[in-house]
Amino acid sequence: MSIKIYGDPGSGSRRRVVSAAAIMGVEIELVTVDLFKGESHTPEFLKLNPHGLTPVMVDGDVVLYEASAINIYLAEKAGSDLxxxxxxxxxxxxxxxxxxxxxxxxxxxxxxxxxxxxxxxxxxxxxxxxxxxxxxxxxxxxxxxxxxxxxxxxxxxxxxxxxxxxxxxxxxxxxxxxxxxxxxxxxxxxxxxxxxxxxxxxxxxxxxxxxxxxxxxxxxxx
Ligand SMILES: N[C@@H](CCC(=O)N[C@@H](CS)C(=O)NCC(=O)O)C(=O)O
Known part of the structure; x- marks a missing residue:
């Protein structure tokens, strides 16, 4: 199952995760959450992050928000020297x-x-x-x-x-x-x-x- 990253391409926090994943060679599936349309505040998205903020990572049962925590998770998974x-x-x-x-x-x-x-x-x-x-x-x-x-x-x-x-x-x-x-x-x-x-x-x-x-x-x- 792929690792999903929810976020908007205009977000500097999503950029941190997308960049780190690419450098580490971790495959991710990007799911666009349009922040200009308020899509991070829908009842469905708030189940992933009650703060209504992106990025969010979903890897099977693991749901994480905060880009730094996501990057640490991915780096440990990949055994990366990042x-x-x-x-x-x-x-x-x-x-x-x-x-x-x-x-x-x-x-x-x-x-x-x-x-x-x-x-x-x-x-x-x-x-x-x-x-x-x-x-x-x-x-x-x-x-x-x-x-x-x-x-x-x-x-x-x-x-x-x-x-x-x-x-x-x-x-x-x-x-x-x-x-x-x-x-x-x-x-x-x-x-x-x-x-x-x-x-x-x-x-x-x-x-x-x-x-x-x-x-x-x-x-x-x-
Ligand atoms: N501390 C959070 C910050 C996340 C954050 O501020 N995300 C912004 C985009 S960069 C967001 O989703 N904003 C949506 C909103 O405020 O409605 C992290 O590092 O992931």
């Missing part, structure tokens, strides 16, 4: 993945919701929220930028799930304009991922096409 090649590396990877969830992606998502989602709903952004998120992102980015001055990847000398989790907010950066460009090592690392990990570039194009088409369809100019 989850580290030693216990010490694995804990570093987990540290940065948790860091990303707590200090990083959450503020990029908040910015997306204010700047993009609200535009689709015909509402203005709340500037104080955008400012708070930018301040939080700058504080975390300063630490990350110093780390990346000394490292080609987040952990060790190869791509891991930590890179994928932390790079994900770049998926929407052309639209959200969170202040990553102030941090040169961060920009160089993201560019390196796009140039050396083909699926990371492919999934970026997929996200861009999906969101830019939706924005154009709704007549929204950013």
């Amino acid at each position: 989850l580290g090649s030693s216990p010490a590396e694995r804990y570093q990877i987990l540290q940065w993945m948790f860091w990303s969830g707590e200090q990083w992606r959450t503020f990029a998502t908040l910015t997306f919701d204010e700047r993009i989602t609200k535009r689709f709903m015909g509402q203005p952004e709340d500037r104080s929220i955008v400012q708070l998120a930018a301040d939080k992102i700058r504080a975390a980015a300063a630490v990350l930028d110093a780390h990346l001055a000394e490292h080609r990847f987040i952990v060790g000398d190869h791509l891991t799930l930590a890179d994928i989790d932390i790079a994900a907010p770049f998926s929407q950066n052309a639209r959200t304009k969170v202040p990553f460009s102030e941090f040169p090592n961060l920009v160089a690392w993201q560019q390196r991922l796009l140039e050396t990990v083909p699926v990371w570039a492919e999934t970026k194009r997929e996200v861009d096409d999906r969101i830019d088409t939706a924005l154009a369809g709704a007549g929204i100019e950013l």
